[in-house]
Amino acid sequence: MSAPKKVVLAYSGGLDTSIILKWLQTEYGCEVVTFTADLGQGEELEPARKKAELLGIKPENIFIEDVREEFVRDFVFPMFRANAVYEGLYLLGTSIARPLISKRCVEIAHETGADAIAHGSTGKGNDQVRYELSAAALDPDLRVIAPWREWDLSSRTALIEFAEAHQIPIAKDKRGEAPFSVDANLLHTSSEGKVLEDPAEIAPDYVYQRTVNPEDAPNEPEFIEIAFEKGDAVAINGEAMSPATILTKLNELGGKHGIGRLDFVENRFVGMKSRGIYETPGGTVLLEAHRGIEQITLDAGAGHLKDSLMPRYAELIYNGFWFSPEREMLQAAIDKSQEHVSGTVRLKLYKGSATTVGRWSDQSLYSEEHVTFEDDAGAYDQKDAAGFIKLNALRLRLLAMRNRRLK
Amino acid sequence: MSAPKKVVLAYSGGLDTSIILKWLQTEYGCEVVTFTADLGQGEELEPARKKAELLGIKPENIFIEDVREEFVRDFVFPMFRANAVYEGLYLLGTSIARPLISKRCVEIAHETGADAIAHGSTGKGNDQVRYELSAAALDPDLRVIAPWREWDLSSRTALIEFAEAHQIPIAKDKRGEAPFSVDANLLHTSSEGKVLEDPAEIAPDYVYQRTVNPEDAPNEPEFIEIAFEKGDAVAINGEAMSPATILTKLNELGGKHGIGRLDFVENRFVGMKSRGIYETPGGTVLLEAHRGIEQITLDAGAGHLKDSLMPRYAELIYNGFWFSPEREMLQAAIDKSQEHVSGTVRLKLYKGSATTVGRWSDQSLYSEEHVTFEDDAGAYDQKDAAGFIKLNALRLRLLAMRNRRLK
Amino acid sequence: MSAPKKVVLAYSGGLDTSIILKWLQTEYGCEVVTFTADLGQGEELEPARKKAELLGIKPENIFIEDVREEFVRDFVFPMFRANAVYEGLYLLGTSIARPLISKRCVEIAHETGADAIAHGSTGKGNDQVRYELSAAALDPDLRVIAPWREWDLSSRTALIEFAEAHQIPIAKDKRGEAPFSVDANLLHTSSEGKVLEDPAEIAPDYVYQRTVNPEDAPNEPEFIEIAFEKGDAVAINGEAMSPATILTKLNELGGKHGIGRLDFVENRFVGMKSRGIYETPGGTVLLEAHRGIEQITLDAGAGHLKDSLMPRYAELIYNGFWFSPEREMLQAAIDKSQEHVSGTVRLKLYKGSATTVGRWSDQSLYSEEHVTFEDDAGAYDQKDAAGFIKLNALRLRLLAMRNRRLK
């Protein structure tokens, strides 16, 4: 395959993607365009600009963007409408960010006339898949370069040597190996590798980055109210906020109370198990609240269908199929279900837990009139239950008669 | 329909089922057999015997049994193999007990020559369905009597009058209306009705019966280890125990740390929403631990299939279809998946939360050799990922080409 | 419950619904509004008007409508987008018509100020459920009267006597019992009961009404082309037609070639098995053609998701839940998948079979370039398959290693 001429690199400004940047220049002799996104990872972006310039990137080839609102509005919130959790527990914080980054890389390639994009994910993980499936779906001809699968810089020493040989600045604390690897965005922080590789061992305290230890959280619970419209959070404690602002605020609240820590062993799409420490403070609160508001506004038939579709939906996102027809089909079904998921949930935040303690809505389907133990004024005729049960039992009775006959 | 001659009544010894007992005698002139089960509800059973005798039941017609081991071994544990939760959150504590009670009533009917069984569930709830579907599946001809759907004792006053008229002893605190209604067994305590009927209102503290308020739980976390064999818990902190003993012990531990409280609005099978407060201390710990051991011992394909089947399995149990061919089919699939789910999980219990912090097993599928960030000595060839992604992307690429062609 | 004042009756003009009409008048002393729909059942409707007048219905209370286009466009076609079949074989011809009839009854009730609707379905079948669930979803307060569940006219003799006593004209051939019962509309004819009640016995030839016996069909096959747009048939042999016209034409073609006969034992929602003979000539051709066009225009991910949702979708329609949130959710997903299902299918019709023998589309995803056994000019690199397989195999290999270790 011939060398690419111009490559859009998903660039964090860190040592690894700086090495990739230089490697692309030297290996392919190509022009590099950098894309650095503010996804809420909590790092300054301007240093990335400086570093890119230092590495010879032309100013017009440096793209730095705040995509937090798009991230939450178009990716995180649609996913939370589904109550998506992967393998019972993981809130998909890394998975949901990759399609957006890939999408912007593809768009920037179109804008700048680049013929390839590149990413810094390794060949063992899920992220490479998510980047590349997204890119394939958005531009079937665009080449994707994954240096970690191509180069021979297979040890930390080799990387450092390459960096030194190419005058890439190396922060002091990056010379040695990091004790674990981190990914962060507005939804979560994940940590994995190295000191975390033995799933029997308790993760050391210093791994956690955005939540306090529940033991160190306030001794008093805090009560908050989250308002929803059509399945999306729109206000906290009565104050309307934009999607990214809401998630930021919930992160603050959740983090303070030690909420959303997960020590998890998961199945990667590439076939191996891995262990990660996830911190999803705001997302954990949001999921609990969304379930709370669905409890009174969502019909049983709709809710049970959603529950049965959720594992597949979550798997699609985890595996990188955000931009696929089947994810869009499921989204259409899920969004349809959310038309009346509006109202308010009260939650208690306390030392690691977010729990729903009240919910109300003018769209509520809860009928005190029907459910009451008191006189219901004829709303419900208990005798109807006899017929209901008899017909539900009929096939079981026919089965029992058959089985008895055969004995 | 002619009157039944002999009726087996699921008898708690409380006021309501005592009234039913008497009503059966007077309404039908039939002989009554009482069945009182120790399901771990935490009440003395001998008073029920005395009360039955007082109401004229012959000694040979009084059945009092400790079914706790059967309950946990044959009902609770099989259900937990599935990680079953109804509507995302409810651990099915009431649902799973009813089939066992119904089964014993049917068996006692056969032993005593009774031609009917009776239960004390109302016509608005799920329990009537669970009792009666179970009975239909186990004996298609046996009649089931549900006095609450038949009689005209529609107010508390009418009930008390009936009791007084028939010399049924009334405890002082039962004269007035209970502020809420309770069901308990070894797996959980549920409370609903009356003061809980407004789902916007925080449940009063006095509703909770077997868990302390997380605020009142110990200020120090407690670490425990649960060992599993083929999906079932078999030991705590290295000490082997019987199923019921394990659940009892976990209840103690969970209750002490305020674990397993749930404030929930659910969809009843009979079509209405209801609000309940559930306390499932041991079950909540057990579910977390079971997920933890599955993380390292269960294959991705098996796990994802289980996840996708779970909502239907939970719905079947909730709706009363324990003794149905489809529940048995799902159980066969689930049990098949548990053959290697053996090993040990370490959990942290602290102020309302049970979290997995370590897990190990000689049946582990986790391969540090494959997942490591370090040199993997050729266990995994990162270049394979390129082909993996390219073929997974092929259909997305063909879609994108088609869609572009049509523009 | 007090008597209704004005009742909209789904009225066929036949003897049974005429008896119901009179019974409503005499039993409740209420005004009756008749609704007679042309659903393509192949009967004149004007006699129904005459008969209604004869039975004293005011002209303004007689509604006779041709709803064939609405039926096919808004009910049949959306259902066929899903390739819906119940229990593997049944094309839901009766099930899909009931919601439309119920909907028009409710609307006419609103227009005429009626306080109830009534239908002529028995208490053993599915149709009562379909009518009544639809009505409940469309107007929660409207009363539904099902005379067959209420009256005591439990034998043919009693019905005939009632008819004679009330001067209801009785066609000669209706005096005796019909040898089987029939329902028909533009999608199908179903026959059940009486001579068909033994599922071991071959259905007699005279049961079939709109298809010839395959043995009597033409000895030469006929080839036709059906064009689709967004999942719906829009033309036959190049001629654009309205939905109802297309189905009419396909019925003609299918019927002539003996296509679409089904001898079937199904599970009714009410818990029993029943045997029916279904004739769905046009629908059978349409299903085959729709599958044919999907083969080249639908992506694998979308198609497999559709296949997995279909049984639930079909069950919902069969059980009467057309107007339910979960059917609408599934419809949203299915409709989303059909955006590119456009193109043409060539079918061979011959002695009972409709088989796809060719299909083409400008929206095709079939890539001869990729699939060819010949030189593909680099479109597909066979070496990619090695990596694809290795990563798909990884978890199986880890399982095998674990299992070997344990031996």
Next chain:
Amino acid sequence: MSAPKKVVLAYSGGLDTSIILKWLQTEYGCEVVTFTADLGQGEELEPARKKAELLGIKPENIFIEDVREEFVRDFVFPMFRANAVYEGLYLLGTSIARPLISKRCVEIAHETGADAIAHGSTGKGNDQVRYELSAAALDPDLRVIAPWREWDLSSRTALIEFAEAHQIPIAKDKRGEAPFSVDANLLHTSSEGKVLEDPAEIAPDYVYQRTVNPEDAPNEPEFIEIAFEKGDAVAINGEAMSPATILTKLNELGGKHGIGRLDFVENRFVGMKSRGIYETPGGTVLLEAHRGIEQITLDAGAGHLKDSLMPRYAELIYNGFWFSPEREMLQAAIDKSQEHVSGTVRLKLYKGSATTVGRWSDQSLYSEEHVTFEDDAGAYDQKDAAGFIKLNALRLRLLAMRNRRLK
């Protein structure tokens, strides 16, 4: 990677696998063991022995086996218990044979001390995946060689030259390109490629190999009876037969009546669409018959669960995951459902169609007593339906009330 020392080759005796045999010898200098299976493909196997000897294979390294009974008993029949069809229509005839071949290759490798197995499937198809996933699951260390993905014999000319250069006998009709490619076993014959590559074009008559054209089938229908036990066919027309004998006989019957032809465009696991012509005469009859016997012996709950699991089960087999935990889980569920699927089905075979026209069983769940239009002597109380419908409607009514309130 070092060269293998001894390779078990799935060897048909045809030109292509003979070239592979020689290529393995020359490329790797390894010893070759040949495995030739009689799967019912209808070819003599002894010529394969002669040819292998001619190519220098030692007699003790030539394995020729009749595996037809194992194939039908352990692979085909379990699959048919599920009514498995891929993408609505394909009976998985090729997919189900590969795991067996792979399994025997692995076993022979163990017996002969071979360190690799090899197959003759190309890098574009599904069969390579099926072989290799099976092998990985059965022996995680065994190497699999796929010459088509490795060598540079990329044209027919190159292959012929290689054959000539190595004295491989070439049948006259193999010099040119075959007009299409064929795979056959006892379940089916598939044809694809070349003249079939345009899915718009009707497949030429000469493609079909084991079914007559329906036009040429007998003008009289033939009626047969198939008896089942626990979901498997055990007798035809009252004569008990072994699994392979039954399938052979059904192939004869189906083939004679032109049954089981399928012109199909499917989605391959590797991401592309392909068009195939499948002939599955006996399988098509068997599927129809199995559905027929399930109609009266399988409960609705079990049947609907089976229907909903089937697409996933079929996809697993198609994709090569026969030896996977999730296929085994589904099989456990399916097998559980078949315990009472015993009885007899009468079918009509006529010019391309197999249709059930009667079924009976001493395990039947069909209750004429319940379903009858006649007096049912109280077996079913129609009034029960009112309660059944009212409770099923309750949530729809609550929804309608909510939605009306919001207007």
